[in-house]
Amino acid sequence: MSAAVELRGIGKSFGETRILEEIDLAAAQGEFIALVGPSGCGKSTLLRIIAGLEQADEGAIALDGRDVTGLRAADRDMAMVFQSYALYPHLTARQNMMLPLAMRRLNATQRLPLVGRFLGSARSILEEMARDVEQAAATLKISALLDRKPAQMSGGQRQRVALGRALVRRPQAFLMDEPLSNLDASLRVHMRAEIVELHRRAGVVTIYVTHDQEEALGMADRVAVMMNGRILQIADPMTIYREPAHLDVACFIGSPRINLLPLTIDAAGRGICGGQVLVERANAAQGERVTLGVRPETLVVHAEPQALSLKVAVTRFEFLGSDALLHARAAGLDAPLIAKLTPAMATLLQHHGELHVSAAPEACLLFDADGQRIAGTQTSALPASFGRASHAA
Amino acid sequence: MLRDGPLREDLMPEVLPPEDLPPRGAPRDAARGEIDRHEARAAWLLSLPTLVLMLLLLVLPCAALVALSLTDAELGVPEMHFLGLDAYLNLLTDRDFIRSFRNTAVYVGLVTPASVVLGLVLALLIEAGTDLRAFFRSVFFLPVVALTVAMASVWQYLMHPSFGPINLMLKLVGLPSVNWLGSSDIVLPALALIGIWQAVGFNMVLFLAGLAGINRDLYAAAEMDGARSAWSRFWTVTWPMLGPTTLFVVTITVINAVKVFETVATLTQGGPAKSSDVLLWTIYQEGFVYLHVGTASAMAVVFIVVLMALLLVQTRILERKVHYT
Numbered sequence: 001m002s003a004a005v006e007l008r009g010i011g012k013s014f015g016e017t018r019i020l021e022e023i024d025l026a027a028a029q030g031e032f033i034a035l036v037g038p039s040g041c042g043k044s045t046l047l048r049i050i051a052g053l054e055q056a057d058e059g060a061i062a063l064d065g066r067d068v069t070g071l072r073a074a075d076r077d078m079a080m081v082f083q084s085y086a087l088y089p090h091l092t093a094r095q096n097m098m099l100p101l102a103m104r105r106l107n108a109t110q111r112l113p114l115v116g117r118f119l120g121s122a123r124s125i126l127e128e129m130a131r132d133v134e135q136a137a138a139t140l141k142i143s144a145l146l147d148r149k150p151a152q153m154s155g156g157q158r159q160r161v162a163l164g165r166a167l168v169r170r171p172q173a174f175l176m177d178e179p180l181s182n183l184d185a186s187l188r189v190h191m192r193a194e195i196v197e198l199h200r201r202a203g204v205v206t207i208y209v210t211h212d213q214e215e216a217l218g219m220a221d222r223v224a225v226m227m228n229g230r231i232l233q234i235a236d237p238m239t240i241y242r243e244p245a246h247l248d249v250a251c252f253i254g255s256p257r258i259n260l261l262p263l264t265i266d267a268a269g270r271g272i273c274g275g276q277v278l279v280e281r282a283n284a285a286q287g288e289r290v291t292l293g294v295r296p297e298t299l300v301v302h303a304e305p306q307a308l309s310l311k312v313a314v315t316r317f318e319f320l321g322s323d324a325l326l327h328a329r330a331a332g333l334d335a336p337l338i339a340k341l342t343p344a345m346a347t348l349l350q351h352h353g354e355l356h357v358s359a360a361p362e363a364c365l366l367f368d369a370d371g372q373r374i375a376g377t378q379t380s381a382l383p384a385s386f387g388r389a390s391h392a393a
Numbered sequence: 394m395l396r397d398g399p400l401r402e403d404l405m406p407e408v409l410p411p412e413d414l415p416p417r418g419a420p421r422d423a424a425r426g427e428i429d430r431h432e433a434r435a436a437w438l439l440s441l442p443t444l445v446l447m448l449l450l451l452v453l454p455c456a457a458l459v460a461l462s463l464t465d466a467e468l469g470v471p472e473m474h475f476l477g478l479d480a481y482l483n484l485l486t487d488r489d490f491i492r493s494f495r496n497t498a499v500y501v502g503l504v505t506p507a508s509v510v511l512g513l514v515l516a517l518l519i520e521a522g523t524d525l526r527a528f529f530r531s532v533f534f535l536p537v538v539a540l541t542v543a544m545a546s547v548w549q550y551l552m553h554p555s556f557g558p559i560n561l562m563l564k565l566v567g568l569p570s571v572n573w574l575g576s577s578d579i580v581l582p583a584l585a586l587i588g589i590w591q592a593v594g595f596n597m598v599l600f601l602a603g604l605a606g607i608n609r610d611l612y613a614a615a616e617m618d619g620a621r622s623a624w625s626r627f628w629t630v631t632w633p634m635l636g637p638t639t640l641f642v643v644t645i646t647v648i649n650a651v652k653v654f655e656t657v658a659t660l661t662q663g664g665p666a667k668s669s670d671v672l673l674w675t676i677y678q679e680g681f682v683y684l685h686v687g688t689a690s691a692m693a694v695v696f697i698v699v700l701m702a703l704l705l706v707q708t709r710i711l712e713r714k715v716h717y718t
Contacts, residue, residue: 053613053616087614088614088629103620
């Protein structure tokens, strides 16, 4: 079966500025793909190119094996949900959801006000359209809102109408451009689940742009991390988190941020930070500049010095309920280190002014001077089933 | 602005909690009432200067106008008589007044639709273009900033029956020349042409501002929804979103057209044979040439009432249909 959406070598410039570079992406039928990255990384532009609202300078786009590169948005049979919802403010929710159906199912004369409905088969088409709208509205639980205009609805209700407008014509693909970023936090978490459920029920490929890594990891089958116009890695959420292919991916994904320690490599191939050996086998040449990344929850805290541990001065403890964060500084390092602990552990350690941290060899992520992941330092804690469909771009 | 506020609570109280909850646990006791009275007094005190100024500058002149309109006052004649409503009944039978009223209506009827549609078309063209946008914007705006009286002399030359460039061009293509400002059938359309020329630039600028305010996502949404042609995008997005702008443009254009005076005063003086007599020109003649202050005031009152009625219709009926938020 061919990919539902396939991008090959997409490139785009706005004047002198290179926005997208060599983007390859293949979304399988029914897959939920999140494009995540900091603002300005090109993810929204990429989505608009997939939609056909912008034309790429290079590369090709195929839908179900059909090349649509030259086709305009109206001919691509995709639906899009916008960050601003982009509902027509002069139309009721019902009319908003009806419009994409009218544009596709009725011809120009049938769309004329008043007279149109008496022409040809318009009446039966109109009835069918009304039924489809009612059905989509029922799915989204907005049947009671159908006769309101957008101005009379809350943000969450408008969001649902926007989803309904995309859902109602059963497109080949859903494109969503940060659809939840205008909602408040609790509603956002709730809508995440609803969108995933809608996606599952519709069984149609969804490409979802977000700057929120939590959304991306929580909703998507696969996450594409974009930075500076490139896709740095496409993989399932667990792989993205545990096996980042690039230092930028490691930094962008994960909260609190991954701890970074600059290492120097000695003659024996050991990684040294602040005069202390932290990594026994770094897989790098002597003198090379290597960065060690350790997730806050894999940073191990000791009261006494251990082998492969680094002495740190405690800045403060932060209690967050289910867990606690230790903020500390190591001599000669600019960035503070953060360790995620159980509250019990934090209580035990909270009167120490000085602690020692280390990382298990399998939790150490090493990156070379260009930010590329150094092979041979794979984490081993991963169950085999999580490795599916992952590849670094 | 939410105009249909009450609708929310009637329909869906459990989905949308009412936004304006009464203050919780505020007993309306004597102390509270005292504070309210105090605040009311302060509010009146604070708005007093404005109220006095409004009374002096806006209400009193209008009241004086209405008072004068009910008399047969003439400048320089010491005695005047109270006519009451007869003053207005006289106007109804005054053929000059009725003619100038009708002429003004014709003029407004020509200028408003033409300059609104042309202004919109120009704005759409400039918006769609890529180069020279600032240039076209400035050029079409020139008539707005040009002094009408000065430009009238240019138009007088252009429309001159024997050596005016317009007639020379007509002759060049073999058409008969037209006595633009001297023929009683043509003079109103000719004046309207100048009025359109004046109003188009301003309307265009207003429409450009309106176009700039349209959320670009709406066009993207319309495209995704299947609006293929510029025509259907215009009717799906541009036209409804320009509703408030269009209402404003029409209002401004009507007001300005009803107030036409400079071109009439400089080019035709109401002629030939009063065929370009318009309201302001008639009022001016009555009041300042024949010094019939009473009659002029009555005409002015009718003028204001008609204008107010037009505005009221526009704001009350149409505004509800064009403001969506």
